Amino acid sequence: MTTVQTSIVKDLALAPEGHLKIDWVKEHMPVLNRIREQFEQEKPFSGIKVAISLHLEAKTAYLAKVIQAGGADVVITGSNPLSTQDDIAAALVEDGITVFAKYNPEPDEYKDLLIKTLENKPDLIIDDGGDLVTILHDERRDLLSQIRGGCEETTTGILRLKALERSGELQFPMIAVNDAFCKYLFDNRYGTGQSVWDGINRTTNLVVAGKTVVVVGYGWCGKGVAMRAKGLGAKVIVTEVDPIKAIEAYMDGFEVMPLNEAAKHGDYFVTVTGNKHVIRKEHMEVMKHGAILSNAGHFDIEVNKNDLNQLAKNKRVVRKNIEEFELLDGRKIYLLAEGRLVNLAAGDGHPAEIMDMTFALQAISLAYMNEHYKEIGNQVINVPYELDQKVAQYKLESLGISIDQLTPDQIKYLESWKE
Template sequence: MFEGGFILSSEVNLKEAGKQKIEWARNRMPVLESISKRWSQEKPLAGVKVGACLHVTSKTANLLITLIDGGADVSLCGSNPLSTQDDVAKALNEVYGVPTYAKRGEDKESFYNRILTVLDMKPDITVDDGADLINTLHSERTELLKNVLGGTEETTTGVTRLKAMAKDNRLNYPVIAVNDAMTKHMFDNRYGTGQSTIDGLMRATNYLLAGAKFVVVGYGWCGRGVAKDAKGLGARVTVVEVDPVRALEASLDGFDVKSMDRAAAKADFIVTTTGNKNVVDKHHLEQIKDGCILSNAGHFNVEINIEALEEMSNGKQTVRKDVEEYQLNNGKKVYTIGEGRLVNLSAGEGHPADVMDMSFSNQALSVEYIAKGDHNLKNDVYSVPKHIDESIAKLKLEAMGMELERLTSEQVEYLNSWKIGT
C-alpha cells in the first residue's frame, strides 16, 4: 500500500520510510547536491556548531545532511508542532546521525523545551524558520549570545520579527534574511506555497475546487501563488488586501477584490497568507457562510481567531483527519484545517523539493558566508549577498537544461554609456 508515493510506515519501519522520503526529495535538489559535493572536499564548516529550528521534512533533512557534509556539528528541532514528519525525524536520528528533537502534535511546553535542548549545544550559527530559536536564545539563554557568529532566517514572519528586534536594538548578532533572496521568495513563496497549500486542502477535504468561491487573504508572494493555483483549478477567487497597490495588482491579475466582511459571507474556502493576527476575526465569523472551510498558510496559528471561534461554538468534533467541525451558536457549521496551523504542512508534505532546493541552498551558502567571517556585519538583518542569490539561479538553470544569453562587448559598452542617444 502506498500514500503520496511512499510506502506506509505500517509496512516498513518508520526509519526506512523516512529514509525513502529523504532520498526521494534529494532526486529533485540538484543545487543542494552540488553544494554537498564541493563541501565534502573543502569542509568549510569544520568545527562549526549549527543549531537549527526548521520544519522537520524530507527537504529539511537534505539541508542538514549538506551541512554535515561541510563539516558542521548540527542539531535540529521543529519549528511548528504540526509540521514534523515523524518518520523523517527518526531517520535523521538513526540513519544520518543528526540529533533531532521533534514530534508531530506535541504541546507548546514540549515544543519550547526542544528548542532549549538545541540551544544546549551552544551553537555558533543559528538556522531558523519563524525566529522562535533566536527569540528563545535572546530571552532565555542570553549567556550564549556572546559566542554566536550569526544566523539565518527562512520565512517572512521570522524576518518581520527579527527586523522589529533590530529596530528596538534587541538583536545581538547579525542575521541573513534568506526569505528576501530572489531565488527564495519569488519561487518558494509563490510556486511552493501555491501548490502545497492547494495540496493540503485537497488531501484534508477531498472537495472540488472548480466552481468554489475561494478567498485568499493577503496578496504577497504567498497569496499570489495560492490565488493563481486555485484559479487554475477553476475556483472563483476573491482577494482580501489592505495594501492598495497589491489590491490593484490582484484586480489586474483577474481576481475580485473585496473586504473581509463581504468575502466571508460568500466563501466556500478561506486561506490566510498575511503573517498577521486575527485577519479572520470574530465579526467575520459571525457573518461567515455555513460550511465554510478555514485554513491558514502563514507561519503562526494566529491569523484565524480560533479563541473567538471556540467561544462562538456550542460544540466541535473531528470529522476527518486534520479537519475539525465547529457548531456555531447561530446554527452554522464552520471547518478548520490543522488547528489553524500551516495547512501545507499540517495536512500535506510542504513545498515540493524542486523549490526547496533553492531555498535551502540559500540557507547553506549563507551559513558558509557567516562561518568564513570575512565581512563586517553589525547586529542587524541582511539580505542574502547578491552573488550567492545569482549563483543559485545559474546552478538551477543548468540543472534544468536551460541556457543564459550573454551580452556582447558592444552591448556592455552601450549599457555603460550615457553619450549614445537616438
C-alpha cells in the first residue's frame, strides 16, 4: 500500500474536499461504475503497476480508482501545470494511490514530477500529450524495458507517437484512445464545446451573444467550440488549413476566411489545432481593442506568447487567469490562463457524463493492452471496434435506451454480393 511519504502533493489537509468532488463525479459516471464492478471481479491488473499522466481533477481521479480496483498499483501525475487540483491529489493519496502533482509548479518541478512518476517503474502507462512517452524515449531510456505498453488520450500525443512510429523509434505499443468513436465524437465535440465556454465565461464574466468568435481549427474540438459559440448567440468565423474541413465549416453555416482577415473581426479567439504559433505577431497587430485570446489545444504554444510580450508596452493581471497586454498604440489584448487549456486551466474540464465514456475506453483499452501487448508489437493501434461498441452499449443502457438488432436475413443480405 502506498504511504504518504512516497507522494508529493501540496497539502494533505485538502483531502476531504477532494473526496467530495470524486464522490460527485462517481454518481454521474455509470459506464465507468459498471467497468469497475467487472474489474473488481476479474482483477485484470493484478500485480501490475500503472502510471497515469492526465489532467488531475475529479474525473481522472475516479479513473485511477477504477484501475486500482482492477488490482493495479497506481501512480499518477498531472499533464498540465494549471489543471491539477490540489484537493483531488490529496484525496488520492488517502486512497492509497501514489501522487506526484501540484497546481502551478515551476517548469523544472513539473518535469521532475513526471520523472518521479516514471521512476516508480510502471508496466503500463496512460499518457496525455505524450510527456511520459517523450521522457521515456529521450532522457530516461533506462526505464523503457519495464514498459509493456499504454494508451494516449489526446491528438497532440498521437501526433508525437506517430512520429516515433514512422522513425522506427517507438519502443512499445500504444493505443490511440483519442481516435476511438466514443472519444472524439463525444469528448472532443460535446466535451470541449461545453467546457471551453465554461472556462471562458466564468473567467471573463462577459457576454458572448452578439460578439464575433474566431475558431482556429475545425477538427472535432473546433466543431464543438463553434457549435456552442453559435448557441450562445455569437457570430462565428472558422479558419483552417485543410480545404475539406474548411468546406465542412462553410456547410455548417460558418464564415470561413484566412486568420489574417479574421483577426480584424474577432472579439474572442479560440485555438484548437494542436500546432504551434497559429496566432502570432501579424494577427495581433490587426486585432481589435479588447480582443480575448484563449487556447484549447494541449500545449501553451498555439498563441505565440513571445510575440505578445514583444508587442506590449505594459502587462498586468486584471483578473484571475486574465493577463492584459497593452500595445504601443493603446490597444489592449487579453490572454486567458497563460495560453494553456482554457477549459481545464480556468475551469473543471469536460462534463462527468462525457468523460465517463472516454475514461471507460481508457480503462478497457489498458486492460486489452495488458493482455495483448506482445502480439501488438511496437506500433500505434486504434481502439478495437468491439471495445468502442461496448462502451456505447453500456452508455445506452445507462440511459435506459434500447436499439434495434439486425435479423439473420438482414445480416445475410449485407454479407452477400448476389442480392
